Amino acid sequence: MTTTTSVMRAEIAEQPAALRRTLQDLTPLTGALGELGRSTRQVLFIARGSSDNAAVYGSYLLQAHAGRLATLASPSIATTYGSKVDLDGVLAVAISQSGRTEEIVDTMAWAADCGARTVAVTNGQGSPLAEAADLALVTSAGDELAVPATKTYTTQLAALAVLALGLGADLDPGELNAVPDAIEELLAAPGDGVDELAERLAPVPGAVVSGRGMAFSTALEAALKLKEACYLHAMGLSYADLLHGPIAVVDQDTPAILVAANSGPTLPGTAALAERVSSAGAPVYGIGGGATLASACDLALPGPDMPEWTAPIGLIVPAQLLTERLARRLGYNPDAPRGLGKVTQTS
Known part of the structure; x- marks a missing residue:
């Protein structure tokens, strides 16, 4: 592919505006979310693909800051096994x-039939999911034409941050409202690191992408993007899972890409993991993590300077830029990966 721009790259650049619209539209719903959540004790996230990675962020956020047990659903329990589960006291959030x-849509309906209250997080105004939910958080990303999700993903994360605030998270809404400006600053001066890292990844067949805590969602989403658009055998693993054996796969042909916020309790462990990978003779690259992670990596892409709880909304942006650049470097069209469409139906 010889073009220097893509629809995906244009949509990456649209994210600050999409986030501003989404926060403006959804922040007034925190009261309604609090009212809906008052009759529930825990949260069940229902999602697939990129939306499932967003749910991982939501799960960590609610458990760390809202005091709510949060889990990821297995939709096949509803759609394939047809099992009945007592979901009284559960808030089912379908993404x-x-x-x-x-x-x-069917799994959310199943959850409601099992006694759950329901929230939809979707970019589809008037969609079946939005219409069926007790409350819909409709993001304002606008039409997304490239198959790899970019602005629809980050606006989902913003919606889940609003959900956390509505459910009582003791967090500063001003920090969430500052996210669009921080991402805009990053996009205005992305630096040369993206091009350099794309060159280093171009010859390798695979990579391990890892993060911990809030940043784990970004590791999963970054790995998915590299698989979707670059056909790279990218494995998204948590910090702990990587240490429990799979670290043996990291070598000269399978570098590690580690993701972290610029601050927070998981940063020291992520930097220590980078040092361990490097000492084993394997390339290690960073996304975010500030100077702490950069000093332990062969090359690091800076992330926006955000507190840990909002950082995943910004940390995915360098990974999106890397994916788009690497796809073009490899001669692929990042807008239309083979075998994929915007809506995936699972039988």
Whole structure:
């Protein structure tokens, strides 16, 4: 592919505006979320693909800051096994960019039938998911034409941050409202690191992408993007899972990409992991983590300077830029990866 721009790159650049619109539209719903959540004790996230990675962020956020047990659903329990589960006291949060994935719509309906209250997070105004939920958080990303999710993903994260605030998280809403400006600053001066890292990854067949805590969601989403658009055998693993054996796969042909916020309790461990990978003779690259992570890596892409709880919304942006650049470097069209469409139906 010889073009220097793509729809994906243009949509990455649209994220600050999409986030501003989404926060403006959804922040007034924190009161309604609090009212809906008052009759519930725990949260069940229903999602697939990129939306499932967003749910990982939501799960960490609610458990760390809202005092709510949060888990990820197995939709096949509803759609394949048809099992009945007591979901009294559960808030089921179904996440789908289009709001038209039948498996997610059906699983949310199943959850309601099992006694759950329901929230939809979707970019699909008037979609079946939005219409069926007790309350819909409709993001304002606008139409997304490139198949790899970028602005629909980050606006989902913003919606989940609003959900956390509505459910009583003791966090500063001003820090969330500062996210669009921070991402805009990053996009205005991304530096040369993205091009350099794309060159280093171009010859390798695979990579391990790892993060811990809030940043784990970014590691999973970054790995998914590299698989979708670059056909790289990228494994998204948590910090702990990587240490429990799979670290043996990291070598000269399988570098590690480690993701972290610029501060927070998981940063020291992530930097220590980078040093361990490097001491084993394998390349190690960073996304975010400030000077602490950069000093332990062969090359690091700076992330926006955000507190840990909002950092995943910004940390995915360098990974999106890297994916788009690497796809073009390899001669692939990042807008239309083979075998993929915007809506995936699971039978």
